Amino acid sequence: MPDERIRPITMPKWGMTMTEGKVSGWLKQAGETVEAGEEFVEIETDKIANGVESESSGVLRRILVEEGQSARCGSLIAVMAPTEVTDSEIDAFLEGYTHSVDADEDDASGLTSQSIDGGGLRLNVVTARGGAGTPVVLIHGFGADAGSWMFNQEALANGRDVHAIDLPSHGGSEVTSDCVDVDAMASALAEAIAAMAPGGVHLVGHSLGGRIALRLAIMPVLDVRSLSLIAPAGFSDAINRDFVEQFIAAERRRPMKAALQMLMADRDAVTSEMIERTLSFKRIDGVSEALKAIADASLGVDSLAQGIDAELAAVSCPLLVIWGTQDKILPVSGADLASSKGKVLLIDAAGHMPQMETSGQINDALVDFIGGIGS
Amino acid sequence: MSRKTFRAALNEALHQEMAADPRVVVIGEDITGGTGGDGEQDAWGGAFGVTKGLLGTYGRERVLDTPITESAFVGAAAGAALTGLRPVVEIMFVDFIGVCLDQIMNQAAKFRYMFGGKTRCPMVLRASFGAGARSASQHSQALYPLFTHIPGLKVVIPSNPSDAKGLLIEAIRDDDPVIFLEHKMLYDEQGEVADQPYTVPFGEARVLREGKDATIVAFGRMVGRAEEAAKILANEGIKISVIDPRTTAPLDTETILEFAEKTGRVIVVDESSPRCGMAADIAALVAEEAFDSLRAPILKITPPHTPVPYAPSLEETYLPDAARIVAAVRRSMNYKG
Numbered sequence: 001m002p003d004e005r006i007r008p009i010t011m012p013k014w015g016m017t018m019t020e021g022k023v024s025g026w027l028k029q030a031g032e033t034v035e036a037g038e039e040f041v042e043i044e045t046d047k048i049a050n051g052v053e054s055e056s057s058g059v060l061r062r063i064l065v066e067e068g069q070s071a072r073c074g075s076l077i078a079v080m081a082p083t084e085v086t087d088s089e090i091d092a093f094l095e096g097y098t099h100s101v102d103a104d105e106d107d108a109s110g111l112t113s114q115s116i117d118g119g120g121l122r123l124n125v126v127t128a129r130g131g132a133g134t135p136v137v138l139i140h141g142f143g144a145d146a147g148s149w150m151f152n153q154e155a156l157a158n159g160r161d162v163h164a165i166d167l168p169s170h171g172g173s174e175v176t177s178d179c180v181d182v183d184a185m186a187s188a189l190a191e192a193i194a195a196m197a198p199g200g201v202h203l204v205g206h207s208l209g210g211r212i213a214l215r216l217a218i219m220p221v222l223d224v225r226s227l228s229l230i231a232p233a234g235f236s237d238a239i240n241r242d243f244v245e246q247f248i249a250a251e252r253r254r255p256m257k258a259a260l261q262m263l264m265a266d267r268d269a270v271t272s273e274m275i276e277r278t279l280s281f282k283r284i285d286g287v288s289e290a291l292k293a294i295a296d297a298s299l300g301v302d303s304l305a306q307g308i309d310a311e312l313a314a315v316s317c318p319l320l321v322i323w324g325t326q327d328k329i330l331p332v333s334g335a336d337l338a339s340s341k342g343k344v345l346l347i348d349a350a351g352h353m354p355q356m357e358t359s360g361q362i363n364d365a366l367v368d369f370i371g372g373i374g375s
Numbered sequence: 376m377s378r379k380t381f382r383a384a385l386n387e388a389l390h391q392e393m394a395a396d397p398r399v400v401v402i403g404e405d406i407t408g409g410t411g412g413d414g415e416q417d418a419w420g421g422a423f424g425v426t427k428g429l430l431g432t433y434g435r436e437r438v439l440d441t442p443i444t445e446s447a448f449v450g451a452a453a454g455a456a457l458t459g460l461r462p463v464v465e466i467m468f469v470d471f472i473g474v475c476l477d478q479i480m481n482q483a484a485k486f487r488y489m490f491g492g493k494t495r496c497p498m499v500l501r502a503s504f505g506a507g508a509r510s511a512s513q514h515s516q517a518l519y520p521l522f523t524h525i526p527g528l529k530v531v532i533p534s535n536p537s538d539a540k541g542l543l544i545e546a547i548r549d550d551d552p553v554i555f556l557e558h559k560m561l562y563d564e565q566g567e568v569a570d571q572p573y574t575v576p577f578g579e580a581r582v583l584r585e586g587k588d589a590t591i592v593a594f595g596r597m598v599g600r601a602e603e604a605a606k607i608l609a610n611e612g613i614k615i616s617v618i619d620p621r622t623t624a625p626l627d628t629e630t631i632l633e634f635a636e637k638t639g640r641v642i643v644v645d646e647s648s649p650r651c652g653m654a655a656d657i658a659a660l661v662a663e664e665a666f667d668s669l670r671a672p673i674l675k676i677t678p679p680h681t682p683v684p685y686a687p688s689l690e691e692t693y694l695p696d697a698a699r700i701v702a703a704v705r706r707s708m709n710y711k712g
Contacts, residue, residue, distance in 0.1 A: 019378070113376075172376055175571065252579050253630070272582040283541060284573040 013073035119188025124172030130157030138164040141207030145171030151359035169290035181297040186215040234304040235334030265326035265351035324350030384540040403465030449475040453483040456498035469502035483552040484527030495550040505558040512682035517646040523623040534598035536566040541575030558596040578625035586614025589640035604700035639670035649677040671710035
């Protein structure tokens with residue numbers, strides 16, 4: 001049993017991209033008393049610097065990570081204990097603590113990624129662990145990746161695991177010019193999802209990912225418990241070709257910024273980091289060619305809409321459709337198609353990316369909807 | 376995507392391009408290391424470990440460890456490039472360039488022009504540069520303005536691991552001679568780097584952050600220091616744009632001018648010597664093209680015009696740091712014309 005008088009102080013984790021932090025300064029030295037709520041150490045990361053407050057009062061007994069040194073999130077950086085605890089008791093605690101960290105490494109909070117085979121392709125899956133409930137699989141849109149769920153994934157991972165899968169030739173998945181139409185991509189994803197979630201799954205799809213999710217929902221190989229579609233492709237009678245063409249043609253910052261701004265209700269929501277990230281993805285060998293092939297095979301209004309009525313009619317699980325009224329890529333009128341079949345939620349402040357622009361509202365809606373299914 | 380050091384990102388770029396294109400060869404001093412004895416071959420990849428593992432995979436035909444004769448092996452690489460190979464040459468420290476400058480300045484840089492476009496010289500010359508490693512004045516210079524000055528050369532200065540890999544692959548695929556300069560204090564820096572081969576185009580600045588109050592243009596290792604300064608200023612509510620041009624030739628004048636016009640205040644942070652350096656070059660560009668937008672004089676943050684000192688305290692004082700950048704931004708903000 002660990003000694004409960006001894007309190008381990010670990011490197012905090014601020015945000016999902018933080019993997020390690022640097023101790024920029026100890027505000028208390030070993031042997032000094034720290035009051036509850038008092039800042040005792042300063043931590044900095046690539047992005048932020050902040051002081052850490054003590055949860056309770058105690059004596060800072062041992063500093064394990066010196067100023068200027070870095071440590072992984074969750075690893076031990078110091079130990080607090082009352083003065084009556086002896087040094088040898090602290091040594092014993094440290095020895096035991098090291099072992100328990102090693103054993104629990106897989107349970108560390110945050111996102112992990114892995115490759116899963118689907119349709120003969122390596123598909124990248126980013127997972128937020130949340131529990132044993134029926135898992136959620138998130139499917140992003142054309143030209144995006146699992147990162148488009150950055151504001152949603154961990155919020156949804158409450159009582160269930162949430163997997164964000166990268167489409168073929170997107171994010172960390174294998175680049176190919178062969179798996180480019182909705183049929184082929186749905187088949188590849190079905191295989192991967194069946195392997196990940198054999199006992200049923202809640203699907204959430206955005207844009208082209210929404211079109212694919214609808215197809216997946218009627219495939220017998222999957223046990224789909226609910227279907228949430230955000231601005232799904234195939235529902236509208238138009239698609240913004242300027243966006244598709246400019247996105248594909250953009251090789252530099254300015255044209256990419258102009259293309260990405262079409263996605264948002266608030267043009268200023270496009271950050272330099274988002275532009276850089278999208279350009280970096282497009283500059284991977286083979287990606288431009290694959291995106292062109294996907295656009296040619298999948299992004300025509302007719303090919304997207306093909307079979308949509310029959311597929312919607314065949315959906316047997318609860319359906320939620322979410323759409324931003326300021327969507328400049330797929331007109332919000334597409335939501336009408338779903339109104340007789342499922343729940344429709346229109347968001348006024350959002351364009352084509354409500355899950356980013358109005359993430360809080362979307363997270364609440366998804367948690368309510370999926371949570372209300374019962375498993 | 377995984378976390379890699381600047382060194383590992385460069386090594387991966389070399390590995391991937393050598394695997395993809397048999398014309399790519401690497402040449403340089405000690406790049407395989409331990410050439411004298413069998414047991415030690417490939418024990419270390421050059422003075423900074425960047426070429427480690429290449430010999431074992433590609434053999435002595437494509438990984439050429441040379442004697443200490445820059446003039447000979449740089450000239451050989453320029454000639455090899457003319458015949459269709461794509462050599463990547465390593466100069467251990469850019470300071471050694473003096474002994475082979477003719478091969479670069481008069482030969483490699485001029486072939487395409489002198490032969491009327493009938494030939495190309497797809498050669499990359501990698502070299503470490505920069506102060507901070509206690510390497511004294513003959514091993515610490517930031518000589519990129521020297522190459523930027525010479526027509527016919529492209530000049531690349533990566534500031535982070537991801538750019539290092541993409542820019543090196545772009546350099547190897549480019550048909551002209553490219554001078555690729557690696558700050559020796561960045562080799563251990565870590566960052567997210569895509570595992571697949573990818574390129575970063577020349578002549579496109581990276582915008583690290585956008586803020587309305589002032590623009591900092593910085594090169595190489597100074598980009599990190601500019602970011603540090605921008606964070607300090609952000610805590611005070613001062614919003615800074617930070618621009619990393621990535622390449623000095625070609626130079627993304629468009630982005631620099633766009634942000635000069637947006638913010639009206641420009642501070643250039645340059646590790647090269649102040650006379651005829653990149654700071655002076657950018658300042659002249661902004662003064663000529665964006666004068667009407669300026670709200671304050673353009674400021675240059677550079678080392679003094681002296682050799683790089685050896686004494687640690689002096690070397691740190693010599694280099695621009697976040698405090699100097701913050702002070703310059705404040706001076707610019709407080710300027711009343």
